Amino acid sequence: MTGPTVSSPHEVTDLAAVTLLVHDRTRRVLGAFLGREQTVAGAARETGLDLRVVHRDVQALRRAGLLRVTREQARAGRPVKMYRAHADDLFVDARHLPQQAGEGQAAALDPLFHHAVAREFRRALSDFSPGWGLRVYATPDAPGFAVLEGPRSARRLSPLDEWQGPPARMLSGTPTAHLTTAQVTEVQRDLILLMRKVAEFSAANAGAGQPVLLRLGLAPLTEDELRNLHR
Incomplete structure (x- = not known):
């Protein structure tokens, strides 16, 4: 018995489309049209954004080929346009992302x-x-x-x-060490578990408690980079 077929995501390479996809607000607007038809007014209600802002973003997403008009609903006066995402699964290769993202x-x-x-x-x-x-x-x-x-x-x-x-x-430290590949993987797993724990605490607190910024990092160094740290 075979599992369900997984469709490949639509790859986005156009610079204008990529720029919109890396922007948080326009991603939110696009999300209102993923997998379903939606009006501009409906997207504004769903996202909580100003109707005029959503309208501008929808037009930008349409020009970039990320949105399309599926049909128009007749009504007294101007018909209402229904939009839907060009694809419901989008992918931008990291090589096409802006360096400053x-x-x-x-x-x-x-x-x-x-x-x-x-x-x-x-x-x-x-x-x-x-x-x-x-x-x-x-x-x-x-x-x-x-x-x-x-x-x-x-x-x-x-x-x-x-x-x-x-x-x-608080706790702040920048230790350096020589670790094996297996040890790096174990430390990385522990850091991921710590981030999940903090996220779970925060969700349970529902906005109560002291605001906290958790900064974690783990990166391989060259031997030259390590020596330069201790000069």
Whole structure:
């Protein structure tokens, strides 16, 4: 017994069409016409967008070949046009995507993340007792001393305290390591599970709680890139 036939998506290469597909609002408008007929007014109600904005987007999508008029409904005055997507499954090869797609958001998120981390760390420092700062202290092992950020007290730090610092509602780190392919896959899986966990918490909270930005990344480096980091 064979399974159902899966149709291949319609590949989009036209620059105007690609530009519309990478734009969030025009994607939302197009979504109202995927798999069904729809009017401009119906799409506006479904998306919650202004009717005039939807009308402009529909005309742009039509000119780009992403929408077509399927029929017209007669009524008193001008007939109502029914539209439908040219194809219900669209695909844009990454080679045809604008280079800046996604980069603008990342460029805005990175400074926002570092700003929020610094603000939270300053708050944690002001609340932390007996204080947190640079520690230089003697050790029995060579070279006879150690340097780290830590509390004023001379107590031995746990590995978690050494990693996180003062009690704070944030965590920022950029560790480098040599990992096998299997280990990279395992770490990647753990990061995906963490993102899913955060998404599940957020959905359950229904907008309540503290807004949080989670920034995760894992990327292979060349040996030259790693050496340059430590120069």
